[in-house]
Structure formats: structure tokens, C-alpha cells
Amino acid sequence: MTLRQPEAGPVSAAADAGGANAMFLSSDARWEMVDALAARTVSPGSYEPSLADVVGELTVRPLTGIPVALAALYAFWSIFTSFAGTLMTDGFMVKIFDGYWLPWLQSVWPDPASWHYFIFVGNPLADNSLEAFGVLTSGFFVSIGVVLPAVLIFYLTMTILEDSGYLPRLAVLMDTFLHKIGLHGYAIVPAILGLGCNVPAVTATRILETKKQRFIMMTLLALFIPCGAQLGIMMAVIPESVGIVFLCLLIGFGLFGFILSRLIPGENPEILVDVPAYHWPVKEYVAQKLWNRTKAFLREAIPFVLFGILLVNLLYLGGVIPALADLLEPVFVVWFGVPKETAGPLIAAFLRKDLAIAQLSNIPMTPYQLVASVVLVTIYFPCVATFVVMLREGWRELLASIAVLLTVVFIYGGMIHGIGILLGVA
Amino acid sequence: MAANGEDVTTVLMIGNPNVGKSALFNRMTGANAVVSNYPGTTVDFTKGTLIEGNRTYVIIDVPGTYSLEPRDAAEEVAVRMLRHRPDATVMIVLDATRIERGLYLALEVMELGMPCILAVNMIDAAHEKQITVDTAELQRLLGVPVIPTTAISGEGVRSLAEMLRKARVADVMDISGRLKGDPPAAGGRACFGCGGCGGR
Amino acid sequence: MKKRLSDLAPDETGIIEAIDGPVHDLMCLGLRVGKTVKMVTKQPVKGPVVVLSGEVEIAMGIGTAQRVMVIVTPQEA
Ligand SMILES: Nc1nc2c(ncn2[C@@H]2O[C@H](COP(=O)(O)OP(=O)(O)OP(=O)(O)O)[C@@H](O)[C@H]2O)c(=O)[nH]1
Numbered sequence: 001m002t003l004r005q006p007e008a009g010p011v012s013a014a015a016d017a018g019g020a021n022a023m024f025l026s027s028d029a030r031w032e033m034v035d036a037l038a039a040r041t042v043s044p045g046s047y048e049p050s051l052a053d054v055v056g057e058l059t060v061r062p063l064t065g066i067p068v069a070l071a072a073l074y075a076f077w078s079i080f081t082s083f084a085g086t087l088m089t090d091g092f093m094v095k096i097f098d099g100y101w102l103p104w105l106q107s108v109w110p111d112p113a114s115w116h117y118f119i120f121v122g123n124p125l126a127d128n129s130l131e132a133f134g135v136l137t138s139g140f141f142v143s144i145g146v147v148l149p150a151v152l153i154f155y156l157t158m159t160i161l162e163d164s165g166y167l168p169r170l171a172v173l174m175d176t177f178l179h180k181i182g183l184h185g186y187a188i189v190p191a192i193l194g195l196g197c198n199v200p201a202v203t204a205t206r207i208l209e210t211k212k213q214r215f216i217m218m219t220l221l222a223l224f225i226p227c228g229a230q231l232g233i234m235m236a237v238i239p240e241s242v243g244i245v246f247l248c249l250l251i252g253f254g255l256f257g258f259i260l261s262r263l264i265p266g267e268n269p270e271i272l273v274d275v276p277a278y279h280w281p282v283k284e285y286v287a288q289k290l291w292n293r294t295k296a297f298l299r300e301a302i303p304f305v306l307f308g309i310l311l312v313n314l315l316y317l318g319g320v321i322p323a324l325a326d327l328l329e330p331v332f333v334v335w336f337g338v339p340k341e342t343a344g345p346l347i348a349a350f351l352r353k354d355l356a357i358a359q360l361s362n363i364p365m366t367p368y369q370l371v372a373s374v375v376l377v378t379i380y381f382p383c384v385a386t387f388v389v390m391l392r393e394g395w396r397e398l399l400a401s402i403a404v405l406l407t408v409v410f411i412y413g414g415m416i417h418g419i420g421i422l423l424g425v426a
Numbered sequence: 427m428a429a430n431g432e433d434v435t436t437v438l439m440i441g442n443p444n445v446g447k448s449a450l451f452n453r454m455t456g457a458n459a460v461v462s463n464y465p466g467t468t469v470d471f472t473k474g475t476l477i478e479g480n481r482t483y484v485i486i487d488v489p490g491t492y493s494l495e496p497r498d499a500a501e502e503v504a505v506r507m508l509r510h511r512p513d514a515t516v517m518i519v520l521d522a523t524r525i526e527r528g529l530y531l532a533l534e535v536m537e538l539g540m541p542c543i544l545a546v547n548m549i550d551a552a553h554e555k556q557i558t559v560d561t562a563e564l565q566r567l568l569g570v571p572v573i574p575t576t577a578i579s580g581e582g583v584r585s586l587a588e589m590l591r592k593a594r595v596a597d598v599m600d601i602s603g604r605l606k607g608d609p610p611a612a613g614g615r616a617c618f619g620c621g622g623c624g625g626r
Numbered sequence: 627m628k629k630r631l632s633d634l635a636p637d638e639t640g641i642i643e644a645i646d647g648p649v650h651d652l653m654c655l656g657l658r659v660g661k662t663v664k665m666v667t668k669q670p671v672k673g674p675v676v677v678l679s680g681e682v683e684i685a686m687g688i689g690t691a692q693r694v695m696v697i698v699t700p701q702e703a
């Protein structure tokens with residue numbers, strides 16, 4: 001047997017297992033022993049397909065599997081929009097924040113004309129917590145009022161997806177498409193994790209076999225996969241544009257994946273993966289995971305959102321953002337077709353994408369501009385947390401990724417503008 | 427005694443992907459490693475502590491791997507951990523319903539000459555499929571403790587923890603000899619006293 | 627009858643006779659010479675196949691499946 005031997009170490013496969021002093025067996029000799037051991041200790045069961053096996057086959061066969069996948073997606077979407085969007089945010093959180101919290105803060109905070117009022121409470125004339133844009137008003141509203149309920153639902157669904165055993169089957173269904181863009185079906189795992197949060201998704205690219213695959217997946221993650229927090233706020237503040245934004249991201253994912261797979265040297269091996277049996281998600285694990293992720297969200301997201309607003313407001317007061325907006329105006333207006341005020345959200349987007357979307361929704365824009373700017377904010381740069389884990393996976397890859405990223409933002413942003421002009425909406 | 431750091435043993439959890447290593451790890455250490463039903467859940471290592479009797483174990487949950495020739499970056503983490511801690515004890519975790527490929531990795535690890543202990547996990551699933559694994563016989567043949575466990579219910583985890591100190595180096599040539607030669611009779615040598623035989 | 631694994635029809639069963647090319651990864655997953663495999667599904671347009679061998683279910687690319695030769699087990703035994 002020829003075996004890859006990455007480095008000289010204790011793990012060497014000596015060919016002659018028969019040799020008197022051979023410490024290491026050949027692979028064949030090892031398998032022989034495995035068979036002998038198994039023959040003496042394992043008695044196979046009578047195989048009869050269980051319900052899980054039947055469901056397993058149904059969800060992996062194309063004729064039935066694809067409808068099942070679409071139905072699951074649709075069910076997820078409706079639960080997500082109705083629970084997070086309508087029930088929690090509009091029905092409950094908005095009443096609390098707009099009805100009590102904001103008016104109360106506006107009435108007790110001294111001196112509406114002062115800088116500290118601007119930073120912490122925001123616009124004194126605002127009648128809702130989104131527009132006020134103070135640290136204590138929009139900061140808490142965005143993170144707790146909007147994003148928290150959304151990510152809760154999101155985490156729950158993801159946990160069920162992960163624990164049931166559906167992901168490897170989805171990987172089979174997606175393999176043909178993903179193979180065209182330099183990946184294989186199992187790349188669906190980091191992609192789905194990325195919809196929750198890009199941070200664990202970047203590390204999860206380790207399950208791909210080659211450097212090429214990992215690089216493509218990481219770059220596409222940073223570019224086109226919005227995280228749960230961002231999805232949540234999009235559902236809440238720009239529900240009518242979410243569909244088209246998603247479409248833009250999906251097309252970008254396919255298009256630039258295809259281009260990258262042609263440009264980047266390296267191999268793209270085929271999928272080879274174990275498909276575990278389905279089982280009911282274990283309640284304990286679901287609860288534990290949900291709790292851990294929520295805890296992480298409370299600990300990491302909220303401080304970042306608050307800090308983000310603080311920073312953006314300070315930069316406004318210091319005149320940095322207006323100056324930057326003027327500087328970037330030609331690029332924004334001429335090339336991307338979005339208002340120059342988008343400069344502010346772009347800065348916020350580096351800290352938290354959800355914050356950036358909240359900020360964008362306050363800028364007066366045409367529907368086209370809204371879609372274009374939301375797509376821009378999504379793709380233009382990974383948030384700082386993602387940036388840090390990408391760095392941990394290798395700085396060379398990170399630098400290359402960023403180079404690709406900036407190019408793609410420029411090209412794709414321009415393309416969307418061009419299409420907008422052709423359609424007469426831009 | 428445990429506090430002076432002399433009695434701290436490092437335990438690496440090695441096994442195929444998706445056999446329940448992280449679930450076992452959480453049970454033993456009270457940690458919160460992510461458990462999911464797909465291979466490749468764990469892509470980095472996590473440490474936890476287990477205090478058992480007067481010993482302290484630092485248990486490390488690592489990514490699953492099919493062999494010691496890594497196929498991807500996650501498997502590489504597992505192999506690197508083995509290489510960098512030659513004095514650690516290895517807890518090899520097997521899936522009772524898919525014993526064979528687990529044994530292949532187990533043999534590969536045993537050849538490294540590190541003290542080993544085997545956990546045959548998912549006993550409940552095997553039971554459901556009417557697969558039986560003779561762990562006592564496996565223990566005798568391998569010459570290291572073999573403990574049946576079910577991580578999701580916690581069954582066998584207690585004795586796994588107790589038996590950690592009985593982990594020992596397996597001699598592959600001896601295993602081969604036992605497989606060829608002596609019939610399953612003289613059970614004296616490989617008996618570790620408790621737990622492992624499950625009372626048989 | 628001898629066939630490539632990739633040519634098995636869904637639900638058809640065979641015994642692995644030989645594997646061309648690198649075998650290590652396949653063996654580690656449980657696909658070895660002498661093992662019985664059943665085709666579970668084949669995805670359209672040269673998509674991956676899913677096979678079942680004992681308790682082990684494996685998804686693999688069509689190119690990998692083409693390297694595996696099987697002897698078809700007569701149906702209705
Ligand atoms: N029936 C049964 N299921 C189990 C048992 N232990 C773990 N599981 C399930 O097996 C799946 C895999 O468990 P993990 O702990 O994530 O497996 P792992 O070995 O850490 O997997 P990787 O991190 O991918 O290498 C999960 O869905 C668990 O719920 C068990 O004893 N019995």
C-alpha cells in the first residue's frame with residue numbers, strides 16, 4: 001500500500017508485518033486483525049429497516065428529497081417570519097421599547113441639545129427606538145428587541161437540523177451544484193453554520209479536504225452568507241426587500257464561486273462522507289446548545305452593538321463620517337448607485353452587520369438603493385469577529401481573501417447597479 | 427495530593443467521527459462541547475477536568491478521524507494532538523454499531539505504544555439493532571480495558587472514569603498471538619478486576 | 627455479473643470485488659473487498675451516490691463509485 005506520510009513520526013507503516021521486530025503493521029495486516037477481532041466479538045443484528053431508515057432514504061432520493069428540502073425551507077421561513085417578525089418584535093418588543101423605554105429616556109435625560117444626549121439617547125424628535133439611534137435606545141432595541149428573538153428561533157431550527165442528521169443528506173442533494181463552484185456537498189455544513197454565525201463556520205471549513213476548497217468556502221462565507229443576527233434585523237426592518245437581497249447573495253455565491261474555482265489552483269476532490277442514521281434530537285443537547293449560543297450572543301453581541309453605536313455617534317460628532325461620505329461620494333453614487341450616507345453603516349458593519357442594517361433603514365432611499373446598499377453592507381467586509389477567526393486559520397489566506405473580497409465588492413456592486421439601470425429602477 | 431500537579435494525567439479522546447466522543451466528554455467533565463449528528467462537528471480541541479478518586483485527569487476532546495493519515499484539517503488536529511502528547515493516555519471511543527472501522531483506528535493508536543482504554547459507545551443503538559458486542563472478550567483479546575457506554579443516558583460512564591487508571595499499553599504482536607492461538611479460556615491475564623467485564 | 631458500483635440501480639445489491647486507485651479512505655469508511663453494498667440513491671447529472679453497507683451509509687462522488695467493481699447479487703434470493 002502506498003500511504004501518504006506527512007512527516008516522519010512514530011506513525012509509520014512498516015510494510016513487513018511479518019518481520020520479527022515490526023512494531024507497526026501494514027494497513028492490510030491491520031484490517032486482517034480487525035476482521036479477526038470483529039468475528040470473535042461482534043454478532044450482527046438482524047437488519048430490518050426502521051422508520052428512521054425509511055425517512056433517511058426518502059430525504060436523500062432526488063425525487064422526494066428535493067421537495068422535502070423545499071418544504072422544510074418554507075416551513076422554517078414561515079415560522080421565522082411569523083414568530084420573530086410579527087409576534088415578538090412587532091407585537092411585544094416594539095410596544096415596550098417605543099411605548100415606555102424611549103419616551104421615558106427622552107423625558108429624563110437632561111439637555112436634548114447636548115452631545116451626551118445625542119450619543120446615548122439620540123435624536124430627540126424620534127418617535128421610535130430604531131430611528132433614535134442612541135446607545136441606550138437603538139442599541140438595546142436592536143440587540144434585545146429585534147435580534148435576540150430572531151436568533152433564538154434561528155438557533156433552535158439550526159440545532160434541530162444539526163442534531164437530526166439532516167445535514168449530510170442535504171449535502172448529497174447539494175453536491176452537484178457545489179461541485180461546480182470548486183467545493184463539494186459537504187461544504188453545506190459551514191454554509192449552514194454561517195447562517196447562524198460566521199465565526200464557527202470559518203473554523204468548520206476544516207472539514208473540507210484541500211486548501212483550495214477551504215479558501216473558496218471561507219471567502220464565500222465572508223462575502224455572501226449573512227449571519228442570523230443580520231437576517232433577523234432584515235426581517236424586522238426591511239421585510240419587503242429580504243427576498244431580493246437573498247437572491248442577489250445567492251447569485252453572487254454561485255457566480256463568484258464558479259469564477260474562483262477556475263482561478264484558484266488546487267484540487268477539488270469528490271464528496272466522501274458518512275451519512276449517519278436519523279434520530280430524534282436529544283432534548284438535553286438541544287436545550288444545552290440553545291442556551292450556550294444564547295449566552296454567547298448576550299455576552300458578545302450586545303456589548304458590540306452598544307459599542308458600535310457609541311463609535312458611530314462619536315465619529316458623526318467628530319465630523320469623520322460626514323467627511324468620509326463626501327470623500328466616497330463619487331464611488332458610492334456613480335459606481336454603486338447608493339446615497340453617500342451609506343458610509344456610516346459601512347463603518348458600523350465592521351463591528352456588527354445587524355447594526356449596519358438598522359442604520360441603513362433610517363436613511364431615506366429608493367427601494368433599489370435599499371437593496372443595493374444592504375447587499376453592499378453584507379458583502380463588503382466580514383465583521384471583526386469573523387475577521388479574527390479567519391486570521392487564526394492563516395494570515396496568508398486572510399490577505400488573499402481580502403483581496404478577492406474587495407475586487408468582488410467592486411465588481412458585483414457595479415454589476416447590480418448596471419442591472420438596476422437596465423431595469424430602470426436605479 | 428492531586429493539587430500538586432503530580433497526579434495529573436492527560437487523556438486524549440480519539441475515535442471515528444460521530445461516535446459520541448463529545449457527548450462522552452461532556453458527561454465526564456461537565457463541559458459544554460458541541461454535540462451534533464453529523465461527522466465533523468468538533469473541529470478543534472477542548473479541555474476539561476475530571477477528578478476521580480485521588481487523581482485528576484485533563485481530558486481533551488479532539489476532532490474525529492478515520493485513521494492516523496489525516497484527510498482534512500480537522501483530522502490533522504487529532505493526529506497532531508497524538509503526536510505532541512506521547513505521554514498521554516488515549517481513550518479510544520468506538521461506535522458499537524460500526525465496530526470494525528473503529529477497531530482499525532484503535533489498532534493504529536495502540537501501535538504508538540501509548541496507554542489505552544476503549545469505550546464502546548452507542549450500546550443502546552446497537553441493542554436496538556440487535557447487534558451484540560462481547561466487550562469482555564474484546565478486552566481479553568486486546569489486553570486493555572474495554573468499557574461499554576451509552577453517552578446519552580450516562581450508562582457506563584462511571585466505570586469508564588474508574589477504569590481510566592487501568593489504561594495500559596497494548597502489544598499488537600500479543601493481540602495477534604491471542605487471535606491466532608489460545609482459545610478463549612484462560613482469562614486471568616487480561617482481567618482488570620472490575621467494571622470492564624460488566625459482571626460477566 | 628460484474629459491474630461498476632456506479633452502475634448499480636437503486637436498491638440493487640452487490641459484493642465488492644475490487645477497488646481501483648487509492649483505497650485507504652474508502653476502506654476506513656468501511657467499504658472493503660468482500661463487503662456487501664446496496665445502492666440507496668443516485669443523484670441526477672453525475673451527482674453523488676449513496677450506498678449502504680451493513681450499518682454504514684456512505685455518500686460518495688460518482689468518480690469514486692466508478693472505481694469500485696462489484697459482483698451483482700441476483701435479485702429475489
Ligand atoms: N443512541 C446514541 N446516540 C449517541 C450516543 N452518544 C452520542 N450519540 C449521538 O451521536 C451523535 C454524535 O455525537 P458527538 O458527541 O457529537 O460525536 P463526536 O464523536 O464528538 O463527533 P465528531 O465531533 O464529529 O467527531 C449525536 O447526535 C449524539 O446525540 C449514545 O450513546 N447512544
Ligand SMILES: [Mg+2]
Pocket residue numbers: 447448449460461467468488489490
Ligand atoms: Mg465531537
